[in-house]
Amino acid sequence: MTKEQFKTKLRHLRYRGAKKANRSRGVDFLLGLFLAILGIFMILPIWYVIISAFKPMNEIFLFPPRLYVAHPTFDNFTQLMQILENMWVPFSRYLFNSVLVTVVATVGHVVVASLAAYPLAKHNFPGKNIISQIIVLALLFTTQVLYIPQYIISAKLHLINTYWSLILPVVQSTMGVFLMQQFMGQIPVSLLEAARIDGAGEFKIWWSVVMPSVKPAWLTVAIFAFQNIWNQNGNLYLYNESMKVLPSITSQVQAGGIARTGAASAVMLVLMIPPIVFFQCTQKQVIETMTTSGIKE
């Protein structure tokens, strides 16, 4: 298979049309209804955050609460700004910390995971199978489960109160290696052989042959890492106020009680926009990558 054929195959996979046959209209309708009800359940809380962010104070405390905004206002955002201005550390500092940690972790994870995935997918070496099996098993253990043990190790390595304590656990996550390895499995060996005959070394092949053809996979791995670290409040690891990240201010705003419902919604809205936009822009590539996510044995 040439590179072009490989790409066509991927494109073909991406746009498999719906398989309509032997469908009854009644069942179509019922399934659509079921989907719609569940969809409302999913979207309602998010919708509630969006409207609360734009509601003036008197509408927030209306009984019963409305599902729309009569007089949209930016008051909550102004109030949020005021709260943030009165904080000991300027808002820009939290933003800087969050962006720094997120960018380093996401880029680091994509590079480290794809570098490890290439030999696992395409080379033969002793220990390959056992490592692959450990990866599948380790998918079970997320940061939530490893919380305390990881904390103990980070403390022993004197990583507490450094950005690394947030970054490194994300960089090493197995999900990225697993997805990359699966996706790279589809790359035709002939493509790699051709590069080898041209005298390219393995690192060169990884960078200039493998990486360009697994673009969907690294976008997917990037979005997983991004959403993982962007949403972490880091409260356990960073106690120095000037090093804290954005989600940690959410709890500070929320701690102001019910009068801050509007401001709290505003901050939640601001925080949820980046991952949602990032995902929607890369959704096609994400789904394409997930096609190969199955566990085969």
Add this chain to the structure above:
Amino acid sequence: MTSTNTSKLTETVLNKKKHKAHWETRSSYLMLAPWLILFTVFTIVPILASIGLSFTSFNMLEKPTFVGFNNYVRLLLDDEIFLQVFKNTLVFAFVTGPVSYVLSFLLAWMINEYTPGVRSIWTLIFYAPSLAGNIFYVWTIIFSGDYYGFLNSWLMKFGMIKEPIDWIGNSSYVLGVLLTVQIWLSFGAGFLSFIAGFQGIDNSLYEAGRIDGIRNRWQELWYITIPSMTPQLLFGAVMQISSSFGVSEVIKQVGGFPTRGYAGDTIGTYIIDYGTVRFEMGYACTLSVVLFLIMVFTNSLITKLLKRNIND
């Protein structure tokens, strides 16, 4: 003369091949190294360390002292709260786990009937809660115990209740609230994998099925789709186990930390309680080991079940 030459030649060729193979192995390991080192430090070592520390009494400040099986004995015989959180963990796992798993699959299947544009919007709607992270705090407003709580005010408006209900503070409701939030959050990587899996099934399989007399979508689902999706189903199961046994952040933020009377706590939050509040790391590690074992056991059980069903 010629023969020695040939053999010499073969030898060089072989050496070169050997050398090349050796170099390739070396480059394989080199490429693997950065990840493998980090993975060892942040996953393997923590797991091994918690097994080791589970036999000690350790408060982070002093050196751990060996206490044998004391922690395990305490957990099984003396700790009544452990029974409570263990029960809750199983409720979370065996309610949200199967519900989310089956729902993820059915939703992905329904979404697949639509055109790519509509499909991508449905995908976003169901995946958005997982993306939005800390937004689950909004559930505390929805389930707030006063008149302003979203659910309370609507129920009162329609006359279904007279007094506001303290959903989160009341230990008989809090678990239900947390289960709802967890299901809301559970359409994650497994769900995406299902969506992708449906798109990856070869159309000719369905055509062949129609010729063989498959009459409706349910038969199609049962005889063609599910068997072709085994790998995705296995992946989804792993994701589901990892999220429903590991649930802790949601409980902390929505239910309170700890929830009243530990009514909504799981082993996950109980570990955090011992680790970050009481600084009894030895006991926290014992709890972690128990959680690991339950997860690995459940995973191997489900893998076996799925594989047997598919092979039949």
